[in-house]
Amino acid sequence: MNELNQLAVTDEMMLDEREQIIDQLMREYSNDILHLVYTYVKNRTIAEDLAQEIFIKCYKKLNQFNQQSTIKTWLYRIASNHCKDYLKSWHYRKITLNNKIFDHIPSKSKQVEEEVIKHSEENSLTNAVMNLPLKYREVVFLHYYEELSLKEISKITSVNINTLKTRLKRAKELLKDKMIEEV
Amino acid sequence: MNDPFKNMKNSMEKSIFKDFSFSNERKNAVREAIRTNQSQFHTETIIAILESVQHESKDGYNISVQLFQKNVRAFSKNEGQLYTLLHLLENKEMLTSNWINNKKYYSLNSKGKKYLATYKQDTTKQGLSLNPFITEASL
Numbered sequence: 675m676n677e678l679n680q681l682a683v684t685d686e687m688m689l690d691e692r693e694q695i696i697d698q699l700m701r702e703y704s705n706d707i708l709h710l711v712y713t714y715v716k717n718r719t720i721a722e723d724l725a726q727e728i729f730i731k732c733y734k735k736l737n738q739f740n741q742q743s744t745i746k747t748w749l750y751r752i753a754s755n756h757c758k759d760y761l762k763s764w765h766y767r768k769i770t771l772n773n774k775i776f777d778h779i780p781s782k783s784k785q786v787e788e789e790v791i792k793h794s795e796e797n798s799l800t801n802a803v804m805n806l807p808l809k810y811r812e813v814v815f816l817h818y819y820e821e822l823s824l825k826e827i828s829k830i831t832s833v834n835i836n837t838l839k840t841r842l843k844r845a846k847e848l849l850k851d852k853m854i855e856e857v
Numbered sequence: 858m859n860d861p862f863k864n865m866k867n868s869m870e871k872s873i874f875k876d877f878s879f880s881n882e883r884k885n886a887v888r889e890a891i892r893t894n895q896s897q898f899h900t901e902t903i904i905a906i907l908e909s910v911q912h913e914s915k916d917g918y919n920i921s922v923q924l925f926q927k928n929v930r931a932f933s934k935n936e937g938q939l940y941t942l943l944h945l946l947e948n949k950e951m952l953t954s955n956w957i958n959n960k961k962y963y964s965l966n967s968k969g970k971k972y973l974a975t976y977k978q979d980t981t982k983q984g985l986s987l988n989p990f991i992t993e994a995s996l
Contacts, residue, residue: 692891693888693891693892696887696888696891697888700879700884700887704878704879704883704884705878705879707879708877708878708879709869709874709877712873712874712877718877722879722880722883725879725883726883726886726887726890729887730887730890730891733887733891797868797871797872797873799861799864799865799868800865800868800869800872800873803862803865803869804873814862814865817862818862818863818865818866819865819866819869821866845862846860846861846862849861849862850861853861
């Protein structure tokens with residue numbers, strides 16, 4: 675019985691502690707996570723919804739965090755997986771993609787704002803990166819925006835470091851081709 | 858050869874991520890979700906369930922009626938949660954079940970009886986040891 679009580683006490687404390695940990699994670703990383711999610715889903719509202727779900731998921735899985743990586747890496751890993759799950763989901767494939775197709779029908783006038791953003795000089799780089807295929811976009815974003823090391827990215831995405839290097843190199847080539855095309 | 862991604866962060870901050878941050882409303886929504894998660898099941902609720910099937914086996918509906926009579930209101934707006942908890946208690950081998958006429962009847966088994974007995978003996982300590990179940994059940 676003593677053992678059980680011991681367990682119960684730590685568990686009891688954990689509840690409060692867990693909430694604090696999530697609070698702290700949100701304070702430090704919520705914008706980074708939100709931006710990361712956006713690069714996967716390219717929609718602000720969906721990105722906000724998913725980021726919210728990610729923090730709740732972290733809370734639920736916090737007892738499974740096994741100190742083998744930093745909590746930041748762990749959080750990013752959950753985020754990345756959550757986004758990939760979403761992109762595979764029925765909702766995304768049927769509903770969101772359908773809406774996207776409507777967006778691309780030329781008769782529908784695009785929002786002026788969007789046009790302006792597209793044409794400004796500053797954003798051609800952003801657009802080029804956002805239009806890279808996911809596996810390149812992911813590593814580029816984590817490395818250059820979130821400023822994570824390849825070792826950390828490898829832990830987050832479960833992709834071998836050498837593969838990541840190749841992808842970065844390939845991403846640079848793709849980007850150059852695109853920029854030349856635009857000019 | 859300079860790095861084409863060198864200015865990417867700056868460029869993104871000024872474009873797609875401009876005025877785009879995780880708002881306080883969103884943070885509060887996360888906290889809210891966490892809180893409702895925490896407070897779903899109380900020890901008293903679990904004990905009340907165990908007590909309700911102490912002497913005879915009952916189906917979910919009759920358990921809920923009895924809980925209502927005992928003024929346990931934890932499931933009054935979401936009855937479905939009762940079944941989640943019953944299922945969990947069954948998995949933890951606190952309860953056993955039988956199917957009779959398409960209804961699942963729950964009854965206390967030896968482990969559940971032991972818990973109930975020790976809880977009544979020593980309310981303060983034993984109450985705590987149920988917490989692992991409560992936490993697990995609410996997630």
